[in-house]
Amino acid sequence: MAELQKDPMTRGDFLGFGVLGAVVGAILTIPPAAFVLGPLIDTDVRGQSDVPSGPDDWFEVAPISEVPAGTEPKVFTVEFPVEQVYGKPEIQEESGTSSKEFTVPSAIWLSWEHEINADGTYGQNLRPSFLDGKSEGLSESEIEEIQSTLNVLSSSCAHLGCPVRWLIREGEGEFLCPCHGGIYNINGEYVAGPPPRDMYSYDFEVREDGIVYAKHQFDTGGDNGPQEPYVI
Amino acid sequence: MIGRIRSQAFETGKFLTDWMEHRTGIVTMMEHFLYEPVPKRGAWLYTLGSATLFCISLQFLTGILLLFYYVPTTDHAWNSIYYIMNEAYFGTLIRGIHYWSANFLLVVIGLHMAQVFFSGGYKAPRELNWVVGVALLLLVVVLAFTGYLLRWDQDGFWASVVGMKIGSYSPFVGGPTIRFLMGGDVIGPSTLSRFFALHVWLLPAALAPLIGAHLYLLRKHGVFGSEFEYSDRLAKLHERERLESYEQYEEDEGEPFTGRRDREDRE
Amino acid sequence: MYAPATGQAKPLEEEVITEENVYERPDETIAFFPKQVLYDLFVSTLILLACSVLSYVAPAPLSEPADPATTTYIPRPEWFFFFYEQMLMFFPGYALIGFGAVVVPTIFIILLFALPWMDRGPNYSPLQRPFATVIGLLVVITIVLNMLLALARIINFPGA
16 A cells, blocks of 8 residues: 655645535535424424414314213314325315325314312213203304313323323223323313323314314413423 | 366366455455454354344345335325235235344344443443444434334324324423424324435434444454453463562562461451 | 464464453454354344244234324334333323433433443453442343333233
8 A cells, every 4th residue: 555645735725625615515414404304494483384273274073962961071083184295285286186185183072071079079060051952053152151161172192192092980980091091080181190281172162053163273371381282 | 077177167266366356355355354363252142243233134125125115105104014914925024024123133232232231342442332332222223113103003103103292302302303203293294204214214324334333343343252251361460460479579578478478368 | 275363373372461461362262254154144044034934923013004083092112112111100290201201311321322431440340340230230120120010001901
């Protein structure tokens, strides 16, 4: 092997390295970083979301008459659209060949709010009694009463996002997370286990026709802490 | 007749190896690789490292093969794996090897690491090889995590949901980290694309050069298996040090060493 | 034709063994090829055979297609995450989840990286550096115990 030859670096060489390095470095770092971090720029910097949540983006969950009257929730599936990367509606339209809408099917637990006794057992069922006679053509005050007593809960456990199930033990029902045993009562309030907060409840509204509508949005403020459900 | 063919074949072979050696130096290189002396007593212990390498090689090979049929989209990923498992020739075997050797990989990597830890193989001058090894372990674990979602079945999907939700609890960077992984603020088509890119390109591309560095450092400093490889040399060293301490004693005290003091110390 | 390097060609007897060079060369050596290569190949063959047999005896799993709206599916981690998953049980609430799930593992990984600089003593034998050995054994025991706890919890889950 030849001897090593160490020529001195001139000022021009140094400048050359600096300029060429800066050009190559800038082109090969900044655009790739923005390219890969795109979704992060959209969501965190520009405040966009993959789930449509404008004033018109309400999705039908179920008629109010299907919510069980007793101490028991019922699960309904709502397919919230997801406008993500190549699934964005304008791109789907542009291509013309693929019109499949991307959705996140979400399980929503509906139930009536219950008073909780001091020992944790369920007290009075707060279901409005006028619902025995009618399930549509509701007046404004009736809607308001329903909205204040209906539980619209996400099935995603507030701990690590596993799907919670309704389990009856010793006569009392409760939501149980199969992953780490988080337990919530029928109102979605935290009872036991590792979850840091109550179950997430959807933003929802009830209309005169007696149908519950929900948005892909959750109560993330207030006492429940800042943690968003993210994943689902 | 047969003798002539044999001698001609031998001549041709010699010509070809000489030709290659002259142009690439490959024969010297191979001899250098193959004839390095390695410790004899712990030979079976060192198979843990090569088994790790073998499992990773299987991952690369079967992973590339699976890509001939796998489709990384939410509506076709599951179907394409179902096809591999039920219709493709030897699909069960190719995916089975990918799955099972991933499991074996985590076992042997743990054993390999434990062996190096308990034998003190990370000590100077081999510190950096330990550091590279830990980095390799982390890469393998992240590869295992990202590969799980690609099936787009219940197991993989929910494990990833839990995994990302765990990441969301990271102090300060939790939210951005999982929005980066999901490619948005909800799990969807972008999530699968990203996990695919990480599992198939980014992480293996990072893994390969680190494996190279691991092997290079191994060859540079030699294997260190266990102290029992060196027991004769250690015994000789201690014997020599003992003799020297006697000489030192005689020099200091001016009288011959009888060994009595040594015995007293011991009692 | 070949002259396998045995490491014994050098005049070992004349070498003065000092603290510095005692670990330079083991007592006995073999050439990497053929013996060590054969051992490696033996283990690799075993692994490949095991993988092939298991591929048909216990095919790589593929459960139902992903359904984010399920309420009956029980998510379970893979076996190598059992100990980690179990550890999360011990850290409830906002303040602790992040600590147990992210901060503790991160510290552990940093310590793992820093190990060669934390244990710099001249001794290699696990018996002569009891502190490192005990810590190492404790880590192994913790991981195995957590795995067993997770397994017990999974088996005992109602409806599983």
